[in-house]
Amino acid sequence: MPELPEVETVRRGLSSVVVANTLKQIVVRDRRLRxxxxxxxxxxxxxQTITSIDRRSKYLLFRLGSNRATLLAHLGMTGSFIAYNANDAPALKAHDHVDLVFANGVLLRYNDPRRFGSMHTFRGLDGDQPLLAALGPEPLTDAFHAAYLYEHTRRRTGSIKQAVMDNTLVVGVGNIYANESLFRAGIHPNRPANRISLVRYERLVAEIKAVLAEAIAAGGSTLRDYVNANGEPGAFQLNYFVYGRDGEFCKHCSGVLKLMRHGGRATVLCARCQR
DNA sequence: ATATGAGCCTGTATGC
DNA sequence: TGCATACAGGCTCATA
Structure with a gap:
């Protein structure tokens, strides 16, 4: 399930094979995505020639040359873009919904079993796109800092877990990295967002940035589906403290990790380390 | 502005 | 062995 580190890893991998290359043929086998x-x-x-690939939240933005347009793609839960040589591409598999064929022989194949992903092109400014307009700051930029998060949670009585996963507050923090950053910051996921001090928010922001950066450096996390542009898995799942480890021992205090739910999403925590 | 829940979707794991 | 069910969960939308 791609979160920000996985999408960023894909972006980097795709950039090296398609930037400056021209699209020759598009094959859509199933239009039914999100x-x-x-x-x-x-x-x-x-x-169109791809001039660059940007990322905003978990969206990939393929910038197109001559007509100043953008291909906006989201991988949803199970989407993948894998680059092949068109000559020796593997046989079609189930859920190979889209092929982007380039003039230099690169074939980008989009596969998405659950079809939670999306793909369309648009012209004009990113900010005019409804899907992008309401997004909060990028977590790895200076726009995301403790004072910002503190100010924007003063009237939020809901849990901090749900707050950090709210894309209007900060983007790119999905369930896995929300669990991990709250553990690393020592904050209980149930704690109301407006009952966390600025000092503790400084710790939380630092841990969100750190865990995302470490995960990018590890090539993302692979639990089941995720692979990068070369079809290879990531390795960061080996570094999880809590996600998917309920019933196991806390790596800090050896207490047993607990499972609970926020908005239908699994939360794993150490009740002793997180307050 | 904030909070909650439904719905989208298929593969996998579980229970009977 | 089959069948039913729960779960995975990012995201938007509707509703309160």
Whole structure:
């Protein structure tokens, strides 16, 4: 399940193979993603050159050369982009929904069993895109800092776990990294967001940045589906303190890790280390 | 502004 | 062995 580190790893891998290359052919086998792939999708891409790939939250933004447009893609829960040589690409598998074929022989294949991902092109500013307009700051930039988080949680009585996963507050912190950063910061996931001091927010922000940066450095986490642009898994799952470890021992105090739920999402915590 | 829950979707794991 | 069920959970949308 790609979160920010996984999407960033994909972005880097894809950039090295498609930037400065021109799209020759688009094959859409199934338009039914999170939203249907628009019928003008293929025409808006053929002949376009990728100038760069950016990331905003967990969205990939393929910048197109001549018409100042952008291909906006989201991997959802189970989406993957894998780069092949068009000559020796493997046989089609289930859920290979889209192929992007480049003039230099690169084939980008999008596979997404659960079809929670999305893909469409747009022209104009990112901020005019409804999917991007309301997003909070990027966690790895200076715009995301303790005072910001403190100020924007003064009226939030809901749990800190749900707050850090709210994309209007900060983007890119999914369930896994929310669990990990709260453990690392020693904050109980149930704690109301407006009952956390600025000092503790400084710790939390530092841990969110650290865990995301470490995960990117490890090539992301692979639990089941995630692979990078070369089809390879990440390694950060080996460094989890709490996620998926309920019933096991806390790596700090050896207490037994507890399972609870926030908004239907699994939360794992150490009740002794997190207050 | 904040909070909650439904719904999207299929593969995998579990229980009977 | 089959079948039913729960779960995984990022995201948007509707509702309060």
């Amino acid at each position: 939203w249907p792939i628009p019928t003008d999708f293929e025409d808006s891409l053929v002949g």
